[in-house]
Amino acid sequence: MPTRNPLSEATYTERIAFVVDLARHLHAYGTTSQRMEAAIESVARKLALECEPWSNPTGIILAFSDPARPAGESDTTRVIRPGLGDTNLRKLCEADRIAEDVINGRIGVSAGRAALRELDRPGSRRERWMLALGFALASAAVAGLLRLPWLDIGTSGAIGFLIGVMALAAQSRPRLHESFEAVAGLLAGTVTILVSSVVGPLNLNTVIIASLIVLLPGMTLALSTNELTSRHLVSGTARFAGALMTIISLTIGTAIALGIAGAVGIEPQVRALRPQPEWVVWCALALAAFAFAVLFQAQRRDYPLVMLSVIGGYLISRYGGEWLGPQAGVFLAALAATAAGNAYARWFNRPGALVRLPGIIILVPGSISLRGVISLVQSQDIGAGGAAAMAALNTLMALLAGLVFGNLLVTARRSL
Numbered sequence: 001m002p003t004r005n006p007l008s009e010a011t012y013t014e015r016i017a018f019v020v021d022l023a024r025h026l027h028a029y030g031t032t033s034q035r036m037e038a039a040i041e042s043v044a045r046k047l048a049l050e051c052e053p054w055s056n057p058t059g060i061i062l063a064f065s066d067p068a069r070p071a072g073e074s075d076t077t078r079v080i081r082p083g084l085g086d087t088n089l090r091k092l093c094e095a096d097r098i099a100e101d102v103i104n105g106r107i108g109v110s111a112g113r114a115a116l117r118e119l120d121r122p123g124s125r126r127e128r129w130m131l132a133l134g135f136a137l138a139s140a141a142v143a144g145l146l147r148l149p150w151l152d153i154g155t156s157g158a159i160g161f162l163i164g165v166m167a168l169a170a171q172s173r174p175r176l177h178e179s180f181e182a183v184a185g186l187l188a189g190t191v192t193i194l195v196s197s198v199v200g201p202l203n204l205n206t207v208i209i210a211s212l213i214v215l216l217p218g219m220t221l222a223l224s225t226n227e228l229t230s231r232h233l234v235s236g237t238a239r240f241a242g243a244l245m246t247i248i249s250l251t252i253g254t255a256i257a258l259g260i261a262g263a264v265g266i267e268p269q270v271r272a273l274r275p276q277p278e279w280v281v282w283c284a285l286a287l288a289a290f291a292f293a294v295l296f297q298a299q300r301r302d303y304p305l306v307m308l309s310v311i312g313g314y315l316i317s318r319y320g321g322e323w324l325g326p327q328a329g330v331f332l333a334a335l336a337a338t339a340a341g342n343a344y345a346r347w348f349n350r351p352g353a354l355v356r357l358p359g360i361i362i363l364v365p366g367s368i369s370l371r372g373v374i375s376l377v378q379s380q381d382i383g384a385g386g387a388a389a390m391a392a393l394n395t396l397m398a399l400l401a402g403l404v405f406g407n408l409l410v411t412a413r414r415s416l
Contacts, residue, residue: 010109012074015047016064018102018109020078021116023053023060025095027080030087031353032223033057033235035412039099046103056235057084057242084242087219089298089306089354091119096351127297128168134294135164135214141291143210144284145314147274152207155195159188159211181215181246185253188212193261193268201269212250214295217243218364219357225400285314292361302354309358313337317363327398330363334402335409342410352412363399 010018022043026036033055040062044051048068054061059081066074095116102112139160143153163184170177188211196202209216220243227236261268289307298306313333321329337359341352 010047012049012066014109014113015049016076016078018113018116019044019047019049019051019064020062020080021113022095022099023055023062024080024082025091025116025119027055027060027082028085028088029092029095030085030357031092033227033232034230038412043099043103047109055232057239058082087296087353087357089296089302089351089357091297092351092353093299093302094119100349130294131297132161132164132168134291135167136161137287137291138214138295139163139211141284141288142213143207144276144280145288146206146210147276147281148203148206148210149273149275151195151200152202152210155192155202156207156210159191159207160214162187162191163211163215179249181249182253182256184212184215185250185255186257187253189254189257190260193257193266196268196270197261197266201271203272203274204268204270208254215246215250216364217246219361220246221396222360222364222399222403225396226403229400229404285311288314288362289358292358296358298354305354306358309337309340309355310362312340313359314362327394330395330398331402333363334360334399335406336402338403338406339410342407342412345412346410360399360403363395 019040023036023040026039031039036055037053040053041051044064048066050065050067052063054063059079062078062080064074064076064078065071098107098112098115101107101115102109107115136157137160140153140157143156148156166176166184166187167180170180176183185208188208192202192204192207192211196204220239224236224239224243227239230236286307289310290303292310293303293306296306313336316336317329317333319329320332321327323329324332337356341354341356341359343352344350344355345352
């Protein structure tokens with residue numbers, strides 16, 4: 001008796017609908033343009049479709065045709081406006097698994113579409129509050145990695161939690177969502193100034209940066225330059241512009257807080273002190289690894305892998321930097337994370353983003369960029385932020401080189 005093939009029973013329209021749904025979900029879960037386009041082309045070929053995808057950070061265009069029919073007879077174009085995506089490793093892995101099941105005939109195209117639609121269900125209340133907790137843990141952990149005093153660490157964690165709660169509120173409030181970064185900067189600046197004035201002195205700018213660490217677009221800057229090197233000029237330029245606007249919005253909020261404090265006569269007590277011993281750094285690293293596993297919304301069973309990737313990226317960049325220099329350390333860490341992610345994808349047939357993204361998250365130059373812009377605004381001197389801007393550029397170039405050569409060292413599996 002012949003084996004039933006679900007793909008042969010799917011109509012041309014159903015196959016197109018599945019690819020459209022898959023593209024929308026991959027885009028929503030933070031996949032870069034070149035990786036998403038390559039993945040969609042691969043899936044479309046296995047579904048006996050010709051597809052020419054075009055993606056940017058806020059939209060997708062998919063042009064389909066049936067290779068078994070005369071040219072022009074079956075042409076179909078779909079335009080999708082999904083908005084900006086957000087990294088969600090659990091749903092990315094699920095979407096990848098569903099695509100594998102469909103193209104290998106384990107489930108039908110209609111069942112695959114239904115499974116993808118299940119991913120659209122909002123997270124539970126517990127998952128949402130875990131994200132808010134992830135903001136707090138990440139902010140406190142970064143302050144610990146910077147060896148800040150305990151008051152600074154506690155202040156950073158508290159502000160991070162408040163920003164996490166505000167991020168949850170912004171999901172259902174469009175007006176707050178539009179101005180979220182500026183309001184977050186205002187909140188971080190206000191709380192930091194009040195604590196430093198009433199409770200005790202703080203490393204003011206460093207605490208503000210640590211509390212905003214989750215919102216900093218360092219990953220976006222790195223991905224945008226990666227897209228530009230892949231000749232995805234429109235997507236890379238748009239993503240880069242979006243990252244710059246995020247930095248500017250955060251700086252505007254912080255500058256307003258500083259301006260209001262000066263206008264009402266509040267003088268924050270500022271100090272420059274990094275007193276923590278080495279054991280605090282290691283504890284902060286473990287906490288940061290857990291926090292980013294939460295913020296990347298990985299599956300519970302993937303937490304150890306994500307955490308090991310974060311820790312590995314930090315250790316390679318730190319000790320490689322001590323041996324060869326800071327930029328060389330960033331390059332080696334990005335190279336290792338990218339190659340390891342692609343190797344993991346090939347061996348285990350799962351998205352390499354589980355290793356690649358956590359491995360480079362500690363390396364991204366967002367905090368350096370924000371520090372430079374804040375220094376520039378505070379001093380009103382273009383030279384004040386020059387050193388930070390050059391450091392951010394050097395870090396970005398080293399990170400980009402690691403991503404490029406890591407992909408050359410080990411090629412990706414279906415690009416995810």
